[in-house]
Amino acid sequence: MTETAVGSKSQQAYDAVKARIVEGTYTPGYRLVLAKIAEDLGFSVVPVREAIRRLEAEGLVKFERNVGATVSGIDPTEYLYTMQTLSIVEGAATALSAPLIDSVAIARARAVNEEMRECLEHFDPVRFTTLNQDFHSILFEHCPNPHILDLVHRGWNRLASLRSSTFRFVPGRAQESVREHEALLQLIESAADADTIEKAARQHRAATLEAYLSTTT
Amino acid sequence: MTETAVGSKSQQAYDAVKARIVEGTYTPGYRLVLAKIAEDLGFSVVPVREAIRRLEAEGLVKFERNVGATVSGIDPTEYLYTMQTLSIVEGAATALSAPLIDSVAIARARAVNEEMRECLEHFDPVRFTTLNQDFHSILFEHCPNPHILDLVHRGWNRLASLRSSTFRFVPGRAQESVREHEALLQLIESAADADTIEKAARQHRAATLEAYLSTTT
DNA sequence: GCCATAGTTATCGTATACGATTTCGTACTT
DNA sequence: AAGTACGAAATCGTATACGATAACTATGGC
Numbered sequence: 422m423t424e425t426a427v428g429s430k431s432q433q434a435y436d437a438v439k440a441r442i443v444e445g446t447y448t449p450g451y452r453l454v455l456a457k458i459a460e461d462l463g464f465s466v467v468p469v470r471e472a473i474r475r476l477e478a479e480g481l482v483k484f485e486r487n488v489g490a491t492v493s494g495i496d497p498t499e500y501l502y503t504m505q506t507l508s509i510v511e512g513a514a515t516a517l518s519a520p521l522i523d524s525v526a527i528a529r530a531r532a533v534n535e536e537m538r539e540c541l542e543h544f545d546p547v548r549f550t551t552l553n554q555d556f557h558s559i560l561f562e563h564c565p566n567p568h569i570l571d572l573v574h575r576g577w578n579r580l581a582s583l584r585s586s587t588f589r590f591v592p593g594r595a596q597e598s599v600r601e602h603e604a605l606l607q608l609i610e611s612a613a614d615a616d617t618i619e620k621a622a623r624q625h626r627a628a629t630l631e632a633y634l635s636t637t638t
Numbered sequence: 639m640t641e642t643a644v645g646s647k648s649q650q651a652y653d654a655v656k657a658r659i660v661e662g663t664y665t666p667g668y669r670l671v672l673a674k675i676a677e678d679l680g681f682s683v684v685p686v687r688e689a690i691r692r693l694e695a696e697g698l699v700k701f702e703r704n705v706g707a708t709v710s711g712i713d714p715t716e717y718l719y720t721m722q723t724l725s726i727v728e729g730a731a732t733a734l735s736a737p738l739i740d741s742v743a744i745a746r747a748r749a750v751n752e753e754m755r756e757c758l759e760h761f762d763p764v765r766f767t768t769l770n771q772d773f774h775s776i777l778f779e780h781c782p783n784p785h786i787l788d789l790v791h792r793g794w795n796r797l798a799s800l801r802s803s804t805f806r807f808v809p810g811r812a813q814e815s816v817r818e819h820e821a822l823l824q825l826i827e828s829a830a831d832a833d834t835i836e837k838a839a840r841q842h843r844a845a846t847l848e849a850y851l852s853t854t855t
Numbered sequence: 856g857c858c859a860t861a862g863t864t865a866t867c868g869t870a871t872a873c874g875a876t877t878t879c880g881t882a883c884t885t
Numbered sequence: 886a887a888g889t890a891c892g893a894a895a896t897c898g899t900a901t902a903c904g905a906t907a908a909c910t911a912t913g914g915c
Contacts, residue, residue, distance in 0.1 A: 466897090488897080
């Protein structure tokens with residue numbers, strides 16, 4: 422058995438659809454027709470329905486009764502709300518996580534940040550954004566409260582569909598970002614109090630949001 | 639048609655099961671058998687399945703593949719996590735909401751708090767807890783970010799099943815709580831800065847959690 | 856007398872089928 | 886020519902049916 426972990430067909434359907442949304446095969450506004458997806462995947466509509474409902478609960482798709490599901494786009498307002506929410510929960514998660522981060526994790530994070538710095542030369546927004554997630558994951562992943570961690574993951578998920586291009590819109594922000602990362606690491610290393618770390622982490626994300634907003638206005 | 643607003647059967651099933659969990663008909667650990675619920679409600683299992691999945695996404699039920707769903711209990715750890723999460727998101731929601739609260743809403747909140755104070759005489763934990771939710775709802779309901787608001791609602795939902803008795807365990811906390819409410823109102827009235835309000839709201843909830851924890855240890 | 860194993864039952868997972876609702880196109884009326 | 890009403894096609898919502906999985910029970914061997 423090479424594919425033990427696949428689980429139920431609902432699960433497979435969930436993974437498949439989610440993957441296509443994240444990788445951009447299904448773009449925002451795309452009409453998700455149950456029957457068609459079911460046929461593509463090779464099974465019936467029932468598991469697909471469940472998968473869609475789960476994605477709806479996570480906010481990745483919008484569902485309208487008797488009409489159908491569409492990939493929920495991120496209009497600027499939606500982006501703002503999501504980022505703001507993420508700034509709050511991620512800030513909290515990072516603060517709670519900080520005391521539990523050992524020195525090897527710090528080193529890993531610093532290495533990732535170094536890669537980001539190098540990446541600034543011949544700037545690749547997609548790669549930069551991936552590294553950015555890696556960096557922050559290291560910081561908040563030790564958060565002992567699974568609920569908060571779950572909220573952080575959901576936030577990242579919601580951004581996933583446009584995540585690949587976040588820094589495309591605000592290239593100038595990238596350098597600041599790398600600097601703030603280092604500052605954040607030093608706060609954690611020096612065992613700064615939770616409130617300070619939370620504020621810094623929240624502010625870091627809020628700054629990215631503001632940078633984005635200033636390009637559109 | 640006297641029941642226009644009921645919507646789909648999935649929705650009805652969702653509402654029905656959720657109601658029974660909240661009101662305590664289905665206690666934590668209760669085994670939710672799809673076929674039985676379907677029969678009770680008078681329709682087939684398919685809509686019930688979807689309802690259960692939604693409740694799972696909200697954390698009200700736990701689902702195990704090929705085994706079934708049970709009402710997710712709140713062991714002390716779970717309670718701690720939920721309260722901590724709620725303290726963070728509710729604090730943020732209250733701070734964001736504060737500038738938008740007009741004087742009539744303040745007056746309403748104050749009236750509710752007055753009721754709570756009266757309620758202290760011949761203490762009724764259930765009524766007190768209901769009023770407590772009313773009070774806080776007034777404060778955070780103006781939060782302009784729907785995602786955060788949604789997280790707050792989910793948090794309250796998770797607590798719903800044991801909410802009716804929260805203050806039964808910590809009767810001493812009730813008086814402090816009323817005092818802190820008034821302090822919170824004054825902060826909002828005086829247009830205190832967001833950070834101050836957020837801290838106060840968060841601390842208020844954290845204090846309830848600590849009071850609860852001190853009874854068990 | 857206890858443990859292991861096979862059979863049974865309860866319950867879930869998925870497929871298929873059909874009725875319900877919405878949407879879109881077309882023809883008819885003004 | 887524009888608007889409305891009717892009808893057809895697409896899609897969703899739910900029911901029923903059956904196969905799959907896991908918990909339970911009883912029986913046999915040690």
